[in-house]
Amino acid sequence: MENILESRQRPVYTTKGRAQTALPRPVSHYAILGDGIPDRLALCTYFVEIESLRFLFPTAFALLCTGQSVLAAAPNFVGSERCASCHEQEHDTWLDSHHDLAMQEPSAETVLGDFDNATFTYNGVTTTFVRRDGQFIVRTDGEDGKLTEFPVKYVFGVYPLQQYLLPLSRGRLQTLSITWDARPREEGGQRWYHLYPDEQIDYTDPLHWTGPYQNWNTRCAECHSTDVKKNYSPAKREFNTTFKEIDVGCEACHGPGSKHIAAATAGTLGQDSGLLTQLSQRGEWAFPEGESIARRLNPIESNAQIDNCARCHSRRGTLGDYHYGADLLDTHRLSLTEFPLYHYDGQILDEVYVYGSFVQSKMHQAGVVCSNCHEPHSNALRAEGNGVCAQCHKPDTYDTTAHHHHPVSSEGAQCANCHMPHTTYMGVDDRRDHSMRIPRPDLSVVLGSPNACNQCHTDKDPVWALESLRSWGVEFRDTGSHPARAFAQIQAGDMRAVPTLMALASDTSAAPIWRATAIEQLGDTGQRNILTLASQYLYDDNPIIRTSMVRSLESLPLNQRYKLLQPLINDEITSVRLAVALQLAGVPLDQISQEQSRALVALFDEYRAVHREHADMPSIQMQMGLFYTRRGDGPASEAAYREAIYLNSQMIPAYLNLADLLRTAQREDEARELLKTALAIAPDSGSALHSMGLLETRTGNTDVALNYLGQAAALEQVGTRHRFVYAIAQHDLGKPEAAIETLQALLRTVPQDIDVLLALANYSAELGRMDSARGYAKTLIALAPNNPNYKALLQQLSDQ
Secondary structure, eight states: OTTTTOOOOOOEEEEEEEEEEEEOOOOOOBBBBBBBBBBBBHHHHHHOOOOHHHHOHHHHHHHTTTTOOGGGGGOOOHHHHHHHHOHHHHHHHHHHSTTTTSOOOOOTTTTOOOOOOOOETTTTTEEEEETTTTEEEEEEEEETTEEEEOOOOOOEOOOOOEEEEOOOOOOOOOEEEEEOOOGGGGGSSEEEEEEEEOOOOOOSSTTSSSSSBHHHHHTGGGGGEEEEEEEETTTTEOOOOSBBBBSSOOOHHHHOOHHHHHHHHHEEEEEETOOOOOOOOOEEOOOOOTTTTEEEESOOOOOOHHHHHHSSSSOOOOOOOSOSSSSSHHEEEEEETTTTBTTTSOOOOOTTTTTHHHHTSSHHHHHOOOOHHOOTTTTOOOTTTTHHHTTTHHHHSSSSSSHHHHHHHHHGGGHHHHHSSEEEETEEEEEEEOOOOOOOOHHHHHHHHOOOHHHHHHTTTTTHHHHHHHHHTTTOOOTTHHHHHHHHHHHHHOOOGGHHHHHHHTTTSHHHHHHHHHHHHGGGGGGHHHHEEEEEETSSSSHHHHHHHHHHGSOOOOHHHHHHHHGTOOOOOHHHHHHHHTTTTTOOGSSSSSHHHHHHHHHHHHHHHHHHHTTTSSSHHHHHHHHHHHHOHHHHHHHHHHHHHHHHHHHHHHHHHHHHHHHTTTTHHHHHHHHHHHHHHTTTTHHHHHHHHHHHHHHOOHHHHHHHHHHHHHOOOOOOOHHHHHHHHHHHOOOOOOOHHHHHHHHHHHHTHHHHHHHHHHHHHHHTHHHHHHHHHHHHHHHTTTTTHHHHHHHHHOOO
C-alpha cells in the first residue's frame, strides 16, 4: 500500500493518548514576494534543509524550484498532519473519530478482538485466532476450503464491530466474515460472531469471505481511506490498490489541499480557498414570530455538503474517478427508494446508508444539512438526546407529553425513537432511518411496513398502535391514496397504481428521489404514460429526474428514443450520459450523420471507459454484456457475461442473459446446459425456470416447455410476466381453456391489467364465449374511454 505519510522519524507529540508526528512551521511563515508568490529561492533553501516538507510537498517543491506557480498546478494531497498545522482544533476533534479509525494497521492497541488462541465454529469449520511473533493470525478455510493461516493486514472499524482484512493473491484484501462484537459484555458484546449466522456459507459461495462481495479493494476501500486508487487489471484479474492516507482524513472530504496551502501562503484565501469543494452550509436559523419550528434565513444554494457525505453514506455505485465538488450523480450511480432496498413507504429495509432516506425528509426540503445535526470532524451529534432536535423545534411545544404522549425522559419521549427508528445491520449495528417520518401503523396494517410504535411495543400489533394514535386525536386521511400503496401495486403488476404514480412523478413539491422512483416504476407501464412525462421532465434541472427519465424510456421504439435523447448526449452529469449511452446503444451509426455518429461514438467510448475501471464487479460485467448485445457485438457480450459468471459463479441473471444470447445465435444446446447449471444453483429461481421454458418452446419440446413455464408461474409473487407468458403458451400450445383459467386467476390479482383483459377477450371469443368476451371489452373501454381500438373490439364482438 502507498501511504505518503509513512515518512522519516521525527519528534512526536501526544494528543488524546496517541502519538502524532510533529510538523515544521507552515510555509506561510517564510518569505512572501510582493506579487503574493512565495520567495522561490527562500523556499527552495528551506525545502533542502527541512526534508520532511520536501516529502509532504513533492509537487510544490518541484514547481517552486522551476519557477511555476503552485496556484496554477494541479492540486495534490498533502496529508491530514499538514492540515493540523493551521487547523489544530478541527484535527484534534477528528482524532479518534470513526473516520480517523476507519482503517488501521494491526497492533496491541488497535486490534480489539480476542487473539488469545480463541476459536469460533461456523458451518463445520473451526476458525482460530492467535498472536504469534508480533503478528495477528487467523487460521480458517481459504479459497480452496482448506484450513490456512492468514496474517491480519489491517483492522477495519472500531464500534460496534470490528472486522479484519486478510490478504489473498492478486492484490486482494478480503474482509473476514467472522467479526468481533466490540460492544460491552453487558450488552452482549466482546465475542466473535458470523455476519450470516442463519446461512450455511462455504468457500464456493460468493458471500464467503474469499468471494467478490467481501473484497476490500472494490467494496470498502473508497470509503475507509483517502484518495484510493483501485487500479484493477482486467487482463490479469489483479489489483494494485493504493491510498494516500490509511483512514478518512481531512482531504477525503475537503479534497486535495496543496492549492489551499498555496493560497494561505500567498494570502489569497479571501479570493479563493483553493479547495475543490465548499462544505460550510450549516447556515443561520431563526424562529419566526409565533412559530415553533426554526427556518433557514437564507435558502441553501446547492447540495454540496450532503452530496459530499453521500459519496460514502448512500447506496450507490462509483462512476470512474471521484471529482470533488461535483454533483453526486456526476460521480456515482444512485440507488432509488425502490423495494427491496426500501419498504414501499420509503423506510430503510436493506443497508442503504442514510442519504436516500434523508433526501426524502422534510428536514432536507427545509434546508437542513448533515452538519446541522452532526459535528463533521468528530461525527458526534451536536447535542445529547432531544437537544439535537431542539435546535429547530421548540421544546415547550415538542418535548412535552402533550406531543409525544409518553412519560418525560422515557424511551418513548425521545424524538429519534419515534421519528428515526433504527434497523440492525451486520448483526449488531443499529442505524437510524433518516427520513424522519411520522409513525404510520395504518400502512403497517395494509402493507406490512414497519412503524416506530411496534418497534418499541413489540408485544402489540399495528392495529393496537393505530387505535392508540386515534385515541390521541391522530387520524390518517391518506391511507388509501398514499404513494406507498401505489408502489406496492405497481410492483405486483396492478395498473390501478398508474394515476397515483403519475401524480407523484409530476409533483414538484415532492422529494425528487420519490419522483424519480415513480418515473422509473412507470417505465414499463405504457408508452403513452412515459411520453407524457418525458415531454415535461426529460430536460429537468434536477439530474436525478433527468437520469430516471432517460432510464424509463426503454419501451419506446429506438428511433423515438434517439430523437428524444440526442440533446442529452453531452449532458453535464455523468449518470445522465451513461443512461443515454445504454438507451442508444442499438442506434446504427451508418444511419445517422457523421457528426451525430461522432457524438455517439464518443459517448460509447466514455461508457466503456467508465465501466472498464470497475471490471472487477460482476454487476458491471452484466451492464457491459447488455451494452454489447445492443451494439450487436455478440462476442464481446458473451465475454462480458462469462466474466460475470467467473467473478460470481452464482449470478443467475448472467446465466440467463448468456443463454438468451446463445439461443439467438442458434447455439441452443449450449444455452440449455447453461440453464441447467443455473437451475442446479437455484432450483426455485422462477426466472431460470421461465427461461428454460421459453427455450424448450422455441425448440419444439411442448410438454417440457409447459412444465417449466408452469413452475415459474406458480412461484411468481411479484409482477405478472411469468403467469401471463404461461397463459399465452398454454393457448398457443393447444390448451386455450387452461389459458383462460390462468388469465382469470391473474386478473383477480391485477383487475385492470390491459394485456390480461385483451387476451381474455380474444381467447373467450375463440371458444365462443361471446358474453364473457364482450364483458372484458367493456372493461377495457371503461379503463380507456377514448381508445378507438377497444371500441372497435367491442363492435366486432357485438357483430358476431
